[in-house]
Amino acid sequence: MAQMMYRDAVRSTIFEAMEQDDRVVVLGEDVVGGMGTAGGPEAIGGIWSTSTGFYDRFGPDRVIDTPISESAIVGAAGGLALAGKKPVAELMFADFIGVSLDQIWNQIAKFRYMFGGKSTCPAIIRMAYGAGFNAAAQHSQSVHQFLTAMPGLKVVMPSTPEDVRGLLREALRGDDPVIFLEHKALYGVTGEVPDGDYTIPFGHARLARAGQDLTLVATGLMVGRCEVAADTLAKDGIGCDVIDLRTTSPLDEEAVLDSIEVTGRLVVVDEAPQRCSLATDIAALAAQKAFASLKAPVEMVCAPHSPVPFAAELEREYLPSADKIEAAARKALAWR
Amino acid sequence: MQLSREQMLQAYRRMKVIREFEERLHVDIATGAIAGFTHLYCGQEAVAVGVCEHLDVEDKIVSTHRGHGHCLAKGCDVEGMMKEIWGSREGLCKGKGGSMHIADTDVGMLGANGIVGAGAPIAVGAALAAKLDGKGKVAITFSGDGACNQGTTFEAMNLAVVTKAPCVFVFENNHYSEHTGFDYAVGTQKDIASRAEAFGMQVWRADGTDFFAVHDTMRELLDYVRAGNGPAAVEFDTERFFGHFEGDPQRYRGEGELDRIRATRDCLKNFRKNVVSAKLLTDSDLDEIDAAVLDQIEAAVAAAKAAERPTAADVLTDVYVTY
Numbered sequence: 001m002a003q004m005m006y007r008d009a010v011r012s013t014i015f016e017a018m019e020q021d022d023r024v025v026v027l028g029e030d031v032v033g034g035m036g037t038a039g040g041p042e043a044i045g046g047i048w049s050t051s052t053g054f055y056d057r058f059g060p061d062r063v064i065d066t067p068i069s070e071s072a073i074v075g076a077a078g079g080l081a082l083a084g085k086k087p088v089a090e091l092m093f094a095d096f097i098g099v100s101l102d103q104i105w106n107q108i109a110k111f112r113y114m115f116g117g118k119s120t121c122p123a124i125i126r127m128a129y130g131a132g133f134n135a136a137a138q139h140s141q142s143v144h145q146f147l148t149a150m151p152g153l154k155v156v157m158p159s160t161p162e163d164v165r166g167l168l169r170e171a172l173r174g175d176d177p178v179i180f181l182e183h184k185a186l187y188g189v190t191g192e193v194p195d196g197d198y199t200i201p202f203g204h205a206r207l208a209r210a211g212q213d214l215t216l217v218a219t220g221l222m223v224g225r226c227e228v229a230a231d232t233l234a235k236d237g238i239g240c241d242v243i244d245l246r247t248t249s250p251l252d253e254e255a256v257l258d259s260i261e262v263t264g265r266l267v268v269v270d271e272a273p274q275r276c277s278l279a280t281d282i283a284a285l286a287a288q289k290a291f292a293s294l295k296a297p298v299e300m301v302c303a304p305h306s307p308v309p310f311a312a313e314l315e316r317e318y319l320p321s322a323d324k325i326e327a328a329a330r331k332a333l334a335w336r
Numbered sequence: 337m338q339l340s341r342e343q344m345l346q347a348y349r350r351m352k353v354i355r356e357f358e359e360r361l362h363v364d365i366a367t368g369a370i371a372g373f374t375h376l377y378c379g380q381e382a383v384a385v386g387v388c389e390h391l392d393v394e395d396k397i398v399s400t401h402r403g404h405g406h407c408l409a410k411g412c413d414v415e416g417m418m419k420e421i422w423g424s425r426e427g428l429c430k431g432k433g434g435s436m437h438i439a440d441t442d443v444g445m446l447g448a449n450g451i452v453g454a455g456a457p458i459a460v461g462a463a464l465a466a467k468l469d470g471k472g473k474v475a476i477t478f479s480g481d482g483a484c485n486q487g488t489t490f491e492a493m494n495l496a497v498v499t500k501a502p503c504v505f506v507f508e509n510n511h512y513s514e515h516t517g518f519d520y521a522v523g524t525q526k527d528i529a530s531r532a533e534a535f536g537m538q539v540w541r542a543d544g545t546d547f548f549a550v551h552d553t554m555r556e557l558l559d560y561v562r563a564g565n566g567p568a569a570v571e572f573d574t575e576r577f578f579g580h581f582e583g584d585p586q587r588y589r590g591e592g593e594l595d596r597i598r599a600t601r602d603c604l605k606n607f608r609k610n611v612v613s614a615k616l617l618t619d620s621d622l623d624e625i626d627a628a629v630l631d632q633i634e635a636a637v638a639a640a641k642a643a644e645r646p647t648a649a650d651v652l653t654d655v656y657v658t659y
Binding site: 025027060061062064066067069071072073074075076077078079080081082083084085087102103106107111112113114115116117118119120151152154174175176250 | 396398420427428429430431432433437439440441442446447449450451454456457458459460461462463464465466467468475487488491492494495498499653654655656657658659
């Protein structure tokens with residue numbers, strides 16, 4: 001076991017894959033940084049420090065610093081993948097899916113199906129998402145709900161450095177297109193990372209806390225907030241399952257349903273607005289497949305139906321907090 | 337450079353296959369036997385064949401919604417394509433793709449594409465893969481005068497120049513983007529190649545209804561790109577013999593326009609005239625091919641009609657490699 005920061009888990013896992021497999025190629029805006037400047041290549045090394053040192057080690061053909069052209073980045077990743085490479089493309093901010101959506105949604109997600117299963121498109125599109133940095137409406141969003149709704153994509157939302165390494169390895173070794181969502185507020189978080197070449201299969205949730213009274217379901221940054229709420233509730237003798245979904249596509253339905261069968265009470269936490277969200281998706285799952293187990297209405301703690309605001313007070317209000325999660329949990333527990 | 341007799345016969349045969357494949361589709365769509373949206377390439381055969389005769393299976397192409405010609409020229413199986421367009425599970429894409437999404441990565445055909453302008457970035461990616469492999473292979477994106485107005489095309493051209501990717505932007509100017517004229521929609525009011533030039537590429541221009549002009553131009557262009565000089569672009573002036581889609585009433589055409597372009601700008605007629613008058617091939621050489629191709633298409637249609645239909649269980653296969 002070693003201590004590792006979330007961003008270093010991203011960086012080291014890609015670096016190792018590039019060492020092991022010469023098909024792995026990195027591309028994106030400023031993944032090298034400093035190209036064409038007095039500072040020269042690696043003057044930046046990737047704005048999230050997730051590709052620092054790659055250019056010096058692997059050179060310009062495998063570490064491709066692109067202009068600001070998100071459609072071309074994702075499209076080129078698709079072309080590289082169809083041509084037998086394993087591209088890891090970076091969209092600097094998840095919000096930029098807007099300017100590259102056709103290539104994500106109509107192209108890489110669908111190649112295999114449209115082409116009758118004859119081709120594979122193992123493109124990984126990494127992107128930093130999430131609020132908490134006063135980055136306002138166009139640099140703070142959670143976009144997993146859109147991408148999860150797209151058949152053909154796998155959507156990964158790691159919440160710990162350990163999971164980053166295991167899930168990213170799984171993505172790199174698979175043959176499907178993967179959206180890898182990295183929460184900006186987690187990049188600086190340090191956690192224990194097992195030694196060895198482990199992978200974590202997609203569609204297998206992680207039980208972050210175990211309890212008998214209530215089920216909390218979350219992803220990414222929200223997992224930690226659920227843990228805080230669960231620890232507070234534990235002081236009152238209330239035990240919570242905290243289920244970290246890890247991947248929203250595929251979805252570990254069984255983990256959610258098994259927990260509800262025991263607890264009968266469900267709170268879903270989602271950093272995106274509630275309408276047509278992951279939260280409503282999980283609530284529908286419970287209603288459809290665990291109706292007889294439910295002892296209380298499903299509670300959802302989501303972002304409000306607004307763009308992400310700028311001012312600190314507003315953004316604090318926007319994000320689901322541990323307090324709000326605790327309140328929703330107590331409401332679910334108080335039902336009858 | 338003079339082509340051999342075999343090369344000329346092969347080129348003619350490939351153009352003729354595209355022509356007859358689509359003339360037959362036109363009939364079978366009109367009767368309702370074939371469903372869906374179909375965009376015919378007829379009239380532009382000299383471009384697809386003149387380009388693809390220079391490629392092998394390791395060179396990649398990315399095509400458009402008007403992609404049958406590119407697919408056939410790159411080596412996609414005629415019967416497999418016919419079955420696909422008829423929606424059979426024996427089709428090249430198991431009936432999942434249809435006319436607008438035919439692909440065969442085994443022959444370097446990375447897909448027709450229903451989204452205008454979407455192919456160019458994909459081709460740049462394939463070109464970057466070729467550059468990494470260092471074997472002198474290229475990736476080609478076919479675009480029309482419609483796609484030349486899409487931002488994706490601009491992004492792709494710039495990315496290709498910046499990365500010196502061995503990517504070729506083939507612009508087929510058939511004077512119509514869907515139902516709108518080139519003179520209106522292409523703001524430069526000039527040509528498409530000059531746009532590529534503005535991105536820093538070396539460009540070529542040629543008559544896209546003249547197979548030999550296309551073939552000669554592409555030889556020169558591909559020598560340049562395969563030598564590691566980065567991307568290049570070419571604009572071929574060509575003609576679209578049918579509407580934007582099958583069923584298009586084509587009210588935008590000028591009086592007698594279709595008869596005129598069929599009479600004077602038909603790449604197959606022009607090919608025949610050139611090679612026969614130069615005594616390179618005889619009419620009977622070409623007539624023999626014409627008859628064989630008609631038989632081939634007839635057989636493909638018969639096979640497509642008899643081919644197995646997909647079942648409900650096929651809907652959920654091939655969404656992912658692993659689930």
